[in-house]
Amino acid sequence: MAANFTxxxxxxxxxxxxxxxxxxxxxxxxxxxxxxxxxxxSKEVVGAAKKYPDNAVxxxxxxxxxxxxxxxxxxxxxxxPEDVESGALVDQAIATxxxxxxxxxxxxxxxxxxxxxxxxxxxxxxxxxxxxxxLFGTGTKVSEKEAAALAKFKxxxxx
Numbered sequence: 001m002a003a004n005f006t007x008x009x010x011x012x013x014x015x016x017x018x019x020x021x022x023x024x025x026x027x028x029x030x031x032x033x034x035x036x037x038x039x040x041x042s043k044e045v046v047g048a049a050k051k052y053p054d055n056a057v058x059x060x061x062x063x064x065x066x067x068x069x070x071x072x073x074x075x076x077x078x079x080x081p082e083d084v085e086s087g088a089l090v091d092q093a094i095a096t097x098x099x100x101x102x103x104x105x106x107x108x109x110x111x112x113x114x115x116x117x118x119x120x121x122x123x124x125x126x127x128x129x130x131x132x133x134x135l136f137g138t139g140t141k142v143s144e145k146e147a148a149a150l151a152k153f154k155x156x157x158x159x
Contacts, residue, residue: 004107005060007071013116014061014072016093016100017045017123020153023093024127027145040130044123055115057108090149094156117157124153 005013021041025034048062060066097120104113128146142150 005057005103009103010061011072012096012103013057013100016097017048017120019093019096020120020124021127023089024124024146024149024153026089027087027149028143036130037127040126041123044119044126048119052115052119055112057104057112057116058119090152094152097153097156121150121153121157124150 018041021037021044025037025041045062046067048058049064049066052058061072066072101113101117104116108116128142128150
């Protein structure tokens with residue numbers, strides 16, 4: 001099934017969970033929170049193939065073989081401070097998610113799409129829960145800004 005995707009389409013599918021996690025991380029940026037949030041996103045991405053073993057789309061992008069091959073090169077996103085402040089970064093992430101979902105519409109099963117949506121939300125949620133607002137990342141885990149970003153993602157991803 002996933003063989004029907006072009007390399008450019010696979011790149012878009014790979015970008016959606018990454019930009020969702022990045023957007024959540026950036027809405028409430030802190031010096032201490034950056035490392036655990038990046039680690040949480042990496043853990044979700046690396047574990048995706050094991051978590052969704054029957055999802056051909058996720059396997060084609062996030063399996064160990066796909067990740068090691070380096071065949072999908074993600075561009076470093078250009079993030080402007082004003083995009084973070086205005087919420088445009090979350091909107092960009094939603095646009096990327098919608099683009100990925102549109103690509104999958106005729107090429108993936110309904111179950112694969114549902115799992116992929118869950119995977120994207122899990123990436124964003126893992127980042128939000130990775131570090132707290134207190135000293136050394138303790139304290140309240142999900143800030144108001146992160147909760148607002150998660151709510152926007154949930155409106156797109158959870159049916």
